[in-house]
Amino acid sequence: MSDQLIWDPLMIQRYNRSGPRYTSYPTAIEFAPAASDAMERDVLSRRTSKPLSLYLHIPFCRHVCYYCGCNKIVTKDKDQAEEYLELLYREIDMKAALVDTSRVVEQMHLGGGTPTFLSDDQLAELVKYLRQRFTFSSAESADYSIEIDPRELGPDTLSRLRELGFNRVSFGVQDLDPDVQAAVNRVQSEEMIRDVMNQARGLGFRSINIDLIYGLPHQTRETFARTLETITDIRPDRLSVFNYAHLPQRFMPQRRINTADLPEPAEKLAIFGLAIQHMNEAGYHYVGMDHFALPEDELSVAQRSGQLHRNFQGYTTHGNCDLIGLGVSSISQMGPIFTQNFTDLSNWSEAIRSNDLPTAKECLADKDDDIRKTMIMGLLCHLNVRFDDIDQRFMINSRRYFADELAELSGMENDGLIRITHEAITVTDAGRLMVRQACMAFDAYRNGSKNGSEDKEQPRFSKAI
Ligand SMILES: C[S@@+](CC[C@H](N)C(=O)[O-])C[C@H]1O[C@@H](n2cnc3c(N)ncnc32)[C@H](O)[C@@H]1O
Numbered sequence: 001m002s003d004q005l006i007w008d009p010l011m012i013q014r015y016n017r018s019g020p021r022y023t024s025y026p027t028a029i030e031f032a033p034a035a036s037d038a039m040e041r042d043v044l045s046r047r048t049s050k051p052l053s054l055y056l057h058i059p060f061c062r063h064v065c066y067y068c069g070c071n072k073i074v075t076k077d078k079d080q081a082e083e084y085l086e087l088l089y090r091e092i093d094m095k096a097a098l099v100d101t102s103r104v105v106e107q108m109h110l111g112g113g114t115p116t117f118l119s120d121d122q123l124a125e126l127v128k129y130l131r132q133r134f135t136f137s138s139a140e141s142a143d144y145s146i147e148i149d150p151r152e153l154g155p156d157t158l159s160r161l162r163e164l165g166f167n168r169v170s171f172g173v174q175d176l177d178p179d180v181q182a183a184v185n186r187v188q189s190e191e192m193i194r195d196v197m198n199q200a201r202g203l204g205f206r207s208i209n210i211d212l213i214y215g216l217p218h219q220t221r222e223t224f225a226r227t228l229e230t231i232t233d234i235r236p237d238r239l240s241v242f243n244y245a246h247l248p249q250r251f252m253p254q255r256r257i258n259t260a261d262l263p264e265p266a267e268k269l270a271i272f273g274l275a276i277q278h279m280n281e282a283g284y285h286y287v288g289m290d291h292f293a294l295p296e297d298e299l300s301v302a303q304r305s306g307q308l309h310r311n312f313q314g315y316t317t318h319g320n321c322d323l324i325g326l327g328v329s330s331i332s333q334m335g336p337i338f339t340q341n342f343t344d345l346s347n348w349s350e351a352i353r354s355n356d357l358p359t360a361k362e363c364l365a366d367k368d369d370d371i372r373k374t375m376i377m378g379l380l381c382h383l384n385v386r387f388d389d390i391d392q393r394f395m396i397n398s399r400r401y402f403a404d405e406l407a408e409l410s411g412m413e414n415d416g417l418i419r420i421t422h423e424a425i426t427v428t429d430a431g432r433l434m435v436r437q438a439c440m441a442f443d444a445y446r447n448g449s450k451n452g453s454e455d456k457e458q459p460r461f462s463k464a465i
């Protein structure tokens with residue numbers, strides 16, 4: 001795999017359509033309302049020795065960032081966290097009672113919201129609670145990570161987290177320009193970022209990630225270039241450069257962003273082009289779908305060796321795990337079954353108080369889903385899918401099975417974005433930024449074609465760029 005992304009603005013504009021980010025296939029919007037928690041109970045209690053990945057959602061934030069599209073509750077009331085934790089413990093107990101807890105936990109991720117809204121003692125109690133119920137791996141390769149807002153860190157929080165076994169952190173930074181920060185209500189200084197990065201490094205956290213967003217109000221090529229220079233100088237192991245998804249109908253806080261302050265589409269595209277070029281020059285490898293990593297980081301290594309996977313937490317090296325979601329809005333994935341918890345606190349709380357799993361939605365993937373998922377994840381993770389591999393794994397003739405899809409992709413092939421031979425489909429250097437358009441050809445749910453519902457492609461998804 002080459003690291004030379006080809007930047008062709010005309011081609012990007014041609015293929016820049018809305019589409020899913022494929023952190024799963026079928027994607028979460030295809031999950032159906034669950035009449036009960038029966039399917040989730042059943043899949044949790046199935047006997048298998050597959051390792052586990054735990055995702056815990058802590059929805060609270062002390063301040064609102066106007067761009068935010070995450071599932072969060074903005075409050076300064078610390079008591080809310082205590083009430084939430086009590087119910088979270090009950091959810092942990094219910095799920096731990098069903099699952100074979102001798103299965104090894106290889107991965108744990110605390111996301112949000114802002115997990116460090118919890119006090120250091122609450123975080124310690126939560127981890128202790130989990131360790132008493134599950135079998136955590138002590139292998140070097142185990143991944144215990146947490147999302148951190150650098151503004152919400154006590155003086156000892158990072159060292160306490162390290163003592164608790166966390167070995168990775170992800171810091172939300174977004175942008176360093178003062179005007180941009182003011183326009184999105186997310187003010188934090190460069191010194192603060194350097195300080196938390198140095199602390200995290202000194203404590204031995206690895207694969208440290210920083211989140212940035214392009215397309216925010218008042219951003220220009222000049223301002224974002226300065227942010228990128230500083231951030232690549234700080235040199236996190238991983239960098240996520242997210243496309244700002246402005247969907248004010250869906251996300252209330254975004255109504256506080258003045259649309260006129262957003263960069264014009266051409267400028268936004270140019271900002272992204274500049275980011276790609278800058279990251280390339282700074283020696284970062286483009287993993288795909290907004291994610292960059294240093295060449296020696298595990299994500300880059302896994303991609304080179306064909307071991308990269310993609311799930312609800314983005315790109316991961318632990319794709320072999322069953323994923324158990326805990327907390328409001330979290331998603332679980334066990335074998336062919338996906339379930340999602342209620343996204344609002346009251347329904348989630350009520351279910352747990354009634355001793356039910358808080359399952360709101362579910363999806364049982366069929367064989368066709370599995371075949372298509374393998375095509376889509378192959379393109380996203382390895383930029384290549386071999387027809388023989390699909391044929392042997394699923395006992396089909398994949399070229400015939402996907403005759404219509406391959407015909408649909410002929411446009412991308414003629415434009416030099418993918419190569420289709422008798423053996424394989426390969427994403428070219430020119431096509432890497434448009435890979436999700438190639439994936440969409442294999443998505444049977446597009447336009448409601450598989451489940452019969454009407455077109456739900458737009459405006460629920462952001463554009464690729
Ligand atoms: C849960 S937050 C990270 C942890 C912490 N709450 C923080 O903000 O530092 C997840 C990340 O999603 C990204 N994000 C949030 N809303 C977004 C949006 N509308 N468009 C693109 N990225 C967004 C931000 O980069 C943010 O850091």
Ligand code: SF4
Nearest residue numbers: 061064065068070113
């Ligand atoms: S970006 Fe992070 S801190 Fe800001 S509102 Fe969203 S979840 Fe909370």
